[in-house]
Amino acid sequence: MPIAAGAEAVLTREFPFHSVEESDDGRWYIIDGQRLMSVTTAFKAAAKRGLVEKSASLSAELAFDQIPLIVSASRRKPCGNTWSRCKHEDGESCERCPCRVCRACVQRWIAEQHNREWGRRADEGVRVHDVAEWWSYHGEIKDHDADIAGYVTSFQSYVADYGITPDDVLLAEALLVHRKIGAAGQTDGIVRIHAERTEKAAKLVSRLTQTNWRKAQKQKLTLDVLFDIKTREAEEPKFYPENALQLAGYRHFPVIRVKNSDTEVPMLPVDAGVIVQLLPHDYAVRPVVCDRATYENGFLPHLNAYRWTTEDGAAAVSSRTFVLPETVAARARKAAKEQAVAEGAAA
Known part of the structure; x- marks a missing residue:
């Protein structure tokens, strides 16, 4: 799958048995020579009004904070190197x-x-995920930076409130692959929820099975849930349709690529999907619809729309796509020129 015209690869990270390419048009997994679109990249085809407004707000805030610099800059001629890629x-x-x-x-x-702010937030998210993954394998919270301490505390509250132990994590930070549609993505994992352990666990199982929560506890019901952890730098949680689309993609990908190997196994069946949103001082758990209909009617159209944009979008409006056919006279001149060249070479 080629990069769109004008796009430039800015970073390629090598992992055992695959690599990840970060380019101007998104993230791509290179596995066995095939270039697979990241699940999150697929959503670039959809304009997110909230992100647009937030981006404008961040720039406006910075402008007010830097008024002396702006006044000084307004008196200087452009250096000519503003867009240099040094x-x-x-x-x-x-x-x-x-x-x-x-x-x-x-x-x-x-x-x-906004790019710098999103980069900072993404870095925080990666470090929080590292702590959660370490916990799932070792049963303890690893040392972490002070700036993510609030999220880590919220994560600890979440697993305690739902009675989750490391043994309940059936899959953690796994790469899921769907070669037929040319996509891949990394899921945070699959966890088994036991209704009998806590009231919150029972009520989550109750919501997903439409069973009275006390009955769910008594029957010791369990659910295997595909989950995704999000960090949100706010006091109140907020969820987006893209959250459901992301989990719908993961749920219906057929292959798990075992970490740090080229071994692949079938995707584990799951009963539902939930988003776990970690806030600086709290958390929220939200079940999302990630069924087959969401996958086919929501996820796949986003994937295909972005693929069309990167592969065919530029050509769809290019002046060179519909060129005028050569006239008889032009073909005759071209043939005569080619014959003269051939005769000159023969001589």
Whole structure:
């Protein structure tokens, strides 16, 4: 699957038996020579109004915080290097680097505030997931940075409230693969919920099975649940339709690629999907619809829309797609020129 015209690969990370490519058009898994679209990349085809508004708000906040810099930059001529892609070690620079003080550079810096913020939030999420994964394998919370301590505490409250132990985690941080549709993605895992252990566990099982929660406890019902952990830097939880689409994709991918190997096994069957949202001082668990209909009517159209955008979108509006056919006279001149070249070569 080619990168869209003009897109540039910015990072390729090597893992045992596969690699991950981060490019201008998203994340791609390279497995056995096949380029597979990341599940989260598929949602780039959908404009998310909330993200657009948040991005604008972040840039506006930064602009007000940097009024003296903006005034100074407004008096400087563009350096001409604002869009240079120079890459250096920290602290190094060259004459082609953006000056970062002219109007064009400062304007770009403010406009890209959301990218830096999303990068910071993504880094937090990765570190929180590392702690959760470590717990699932070792049964203890590993040392972690102070800036994610609130999320880690919320994670500990979640597993305690639902009576979850490491033995209940049937799958953790696994790569799921669907070669037929050209996609792959990493799930946080599958966990077995025991209704008998806590009231919250019983009520979750009750909601998903439409059974009285006390009855669910008495019958010792269990459910195998596909889950995804999200971190949210806010006091109140908020869930999005993309959360359901993501789990619908994972649930219907046929293959689990065993971590740090090229071994593949069939996907485990699950009863439902839930989003576990970790807040700085709390958490929320939300069941989501991730059935076959959501997969076919929601996930696959997003995947196909983004694939069309990256593979065929540019050509769909290119002036070179519908070229005028050659006239008889033009073909005759071309043939005569080719004959003259051939005769010259023969002589």
